[in-house]
Amino acid sequence: xxxxxxxxxxxxxxxxxxxxxxxxxxxxPEGIMTKCxxxxxxxxxxxLNKNLKVxxxxxxxxxxxxxxxxVSFLDEDSFxxxxxxxxxxxxxxxxxxxxxxxxxxxxTKINEAVVTGxxxxxxxxxVLAIMDSTFRMGSMGSVVxxxxxxxxxxxxxxxxxxxIFTASGGARMQEGVLSLMQMAKTSVALKRFSDxxxxxxxxxxxxxxxxxxxxxxxxxxxxxxxxxxxxxxxxRRVIEQSIREELPEDFQTAEFLLxxxxxxxxxxxxxxxxxxxxxxxxxxPGGELEW
Amino acid sequence: MVGELEFERPVVQLRNKIAELKxxxxxxxxxxxxxxxxxxxxxxxxxxDIYDNIKPWDRVQIARHPNRxxxxxxxxxxxxxxxxxxxxxxxxxxxxxxxxVAKFRGLPVTVIGHQRGKDTKENIRRNFGxxxxxxxxKALRLMKQADKFNRPIICFIDTKGAYPGKAxxxxxxxxxxxxxxxxxxxxxxxxxxxxxxEGGSGGALALxxxxxxxxxxxxxxxxxxxxxxxxxxWKDSSLxxxxxxxxxxxxxxxxxxxxxxxxxxxxxxxxxxxxxxxAEAINIFLxxxxxxxxxxxxxxxxxxxxxxxxxxxxxxxxKDYISI
Numbered sequence: 001x002x003x004x005x006x007x008x009x010x011x012x013x014x015x016x017x018x019x020x021x022x023x024x025x026x027x028x029p030e031g032i033m034t035k036c037x038x039x040x041x042x043x044x045x046x047x048l049n050k051n052l053k054v055x056x057x058x059x060x061x062x063x064x065x066x067x068x069x070x071v072s073f074l075d076e077d078s079f080x081x082x083x084x085x086x087x088x089x090x091x092x093x094x095x096x097x098x099x100x101x102x103x104x105x106x107x108t109k110i111n112e113a114v115v116t117g118x119x120x121x122x123x124x125x126x127v128l129a130i131m132d133s134t135f136r137m138g139s140m141g142s143v144v145x146x147x148x149x150x151x152x153x154x155x156x157x158x159x160x161x162x163x164i165f166t167a168s169g170g171a172r173m174q175e176g177v178l179s180l181m182q183m184a185k186t187s188v189a190l191k192r193f194s195d196x197x198x199x200x201x202x203x204x205x206x207x208x209x210x211x212x213x214x215x216x217x218x219x220x221x222x223x224x225x226x227x228x229x230x231x232x233x234x235x236r237r238v239i240e241q242s243i244r245e246e247l248p249e250d251f252q253t254a255e256f257l258l259x260x261x262x263x264x265x266x267x268x269x270x271x272x273x274x275x276x277x278x279x280x281x282x283x284x285p286g287g288e289l290e291w
Numbered sequence: 292m293v294g295e296l297e298f299e300r301p302v303v304q305l306r307n308k309i310a311e312l313k314x315x316x317x318x319x320x321x322x323x324x325x326x327x328x329x330x331x332x333x334x335x336x337x338x339x340d341i342y343d344n345i346k347p348w349d350r351v352q353i354a355r356h357p358n359r360x361x362x363x364x365x366x367x368x369x370x371x372x373x374x375x376x377x378x379x380x381x382x383x384x385x386x387x388x389x390x391x392v393a394k395f396r397g398l399p400v401t402v403i404g405h406q407r408g409k410d411t412k413e414n415i416r417r418n419f420g421x422x423x424x425x426x427x428x429k430a431l432r433l434m435k436q437a438d439k440f441n442r443p444i445i446c447f448i449d450t451k452g453a454y455p456g457k458a459x460x461x462x463x464x465x466x467x468x469x470x471x472x473x474x475x476x477x478x479x480x481x482x483x484x485x486x487x488x489e490g491g492s493g494g495a496l497a498l499x500x501x502x503x504x505x506x507x508x509x510x511x512x513x514x515x516x517x518x519x520x521x522x523x524x525w526k527d528s529s530l531x532x533x534x535x536x537x538x539x540x541x542x543x544x545x546x547x548x549x550x551x552x553x554x555x556x557x558x559x560x561x562x563x564x565x566x567x568x569x570a571e572a573i574n575i576f577l578x579x580x581x582x583x584x585x586x587x588x589x590x591x592x593x594x595x596x597x598x599x600x601x602x603x604x605x606x607x608x609x610k611d612y613i614s615i
Contacts, residue, residue, distance in 0.1 A: 214493045
C-alpha cells in the first residue's frame, strides 16, 4: 500500500507555481477598466471618459462614437438630429448586405454610419456631421452620402458653418459605383455651399481613408486632424505590396500629413472646443473695425 | 490571332476552320461551297450569340485588352491640331494623364485623359495609366484654363485607379482627387466625360464630374477593381469573376442605375478591332452632346452638373427608428 502510494505520487503531475497567461493578464473585467492600446496602461474607464477618452498617460486618442462626440463637443442639449430615420436600400441586390446593416444597427444603436444635425459650440450655431466607425467601419454608401449632402444643404439654408468629423474605411463595397458617386455628390454640394460663402471645417479622426479622404474630408476651408489619426488614400498594405518597400512608422498619420502640407493643424481633443470656437468667432459675419 | 480573348475562342476557331476549307478547295478538286455556306451561317449565328451576350467578366477582359485604343489614339482620330500641355506648375509632369488644347470640328476645346502605355517601356513612363497627385493637379490647371477661355472640356477616362504609392500619399493623393471633384462642380463650361477602358474608382472620378457621361459598350466603371472587391469582401482575390458579376460595373449596368447618359456602341468584339471606326462612333456622341450643352448658360451648366450628381443614391426611411 505504501508502495502504491509512492508510485502514484511520482506519476502525479508536479505542481508548479502558476503565472497568469498573457491572455489572462490582459483580461480586465469588461467595462470597468480600459487598457490603452498605445502605452498598455490600464485605467478606469470612468476616468478615461472624463478625460474625453484621451489616455491619461500617453495622450492616445481612443475612438469616440457619434453619441460621445456630440456630448463632448456641443453645448448641452443643443443638438437636433436630422434625417435620423434614413436607412440603406440594397440597390445592387448584394448578398447579405441588409442583414449586415441590420446587425450593426442593433449593435451600435444608430441607423447609419453618420449622424447629422444642428447645434451650437459655445453658442455659435453650426451644422454638424459625425461619422461613426463602429457602424460598417464608417463606410460611405448612398445613405451616408445623402445625409452629409443634406447636412451641407441645411448649413446653406441656415447660413451657418458646416463641421464634419470624419471616420471611415472608405466607400461601401456593397453599393458599388453608387458609393463612388457619393464622393461626387458630397463634393458638388460643398462647392455650391462654398460659393455661397459657407465655412467648411473638416476634422479627420482615426481612421479617414479611401473615398472619404478623397472627397469631403479634404475639402475644408480648414482641414484638421486628431493626433495619431490614420489618414490616407490607399491602404498601407496595398502600398507596401505595390512598391515592395517597407513604409516608415509614421506613414499616413496625422503628423505625417501635417509635415507634407496636407493639414492646417493637429488639434488634440482637449483643445478642440477652444480652437474651433476661436475660428468660428473670426468667421462671424459683421466683424467691423472699432475706432 | 493576337490577343484573342477566351470567350470569343469558338468564333475564332470556326472562322479559322472556314478559312482553311476555302484554302483547301482552291487546291483540291472538290466542291465544298455548300458546306462552307452552312458554316458561314453558323458563324454568323455564333457571333451574334457570343457578342450579344458578353458576360461582365469578359467585358473586364476587353476593357483591359493590351491593344485597346487609348486617349491619344482617340485624340488623333477626333481632333485637329492637338497641342499637349505638360506640368502641374508646382511639382512635376505626370505622364499618366495627358491634356491640351485642340479643335473639334472647328470648335476650340480642352481635352484631358488618362494615358496607358502601348508597351512595357511606355507603360513604365506612364505608370500604367495610374496618376499621381501632380497628374490630377495638371488636369485641374488645364480645366481652369479652359474655364477662363470658355472652352468646352472633354475627358477620356481610362485608369485602373489613382496610384497607391508612398510618394502619392506624401503629395496628397486624396486632396488632389477631392479638389478636382470640388472644382469640376463649379466649371462654367460644358464638360463631357467618356469612359473608354477601365474606370477605376476615385482615380477615374477625378476626371469624371461632367454634364454628360458616356461609356463605351465594353468599358467598366466601379468603386474598386473586381480583384480588390473580392479581396475585401471574401478575402480571396481569385473570386474576382464573382465580384465582377455582383458589383454592376458594366456600361449596361451603369445605364440602368442612371449614372451614365448613354452607351457608345463598340465595334463587334471590342474597340481594338477598329480604332477609326470606334472614333467615328464617339464622334457622333460628342457632336450631339456639345450641340445640346452649348445652348446652356453658365449658371445652367453648373446647375445641370449639380443636379446630375445630387440625385444619385438609394435610401429609404424607417418608421421605427433609433434616436440618438
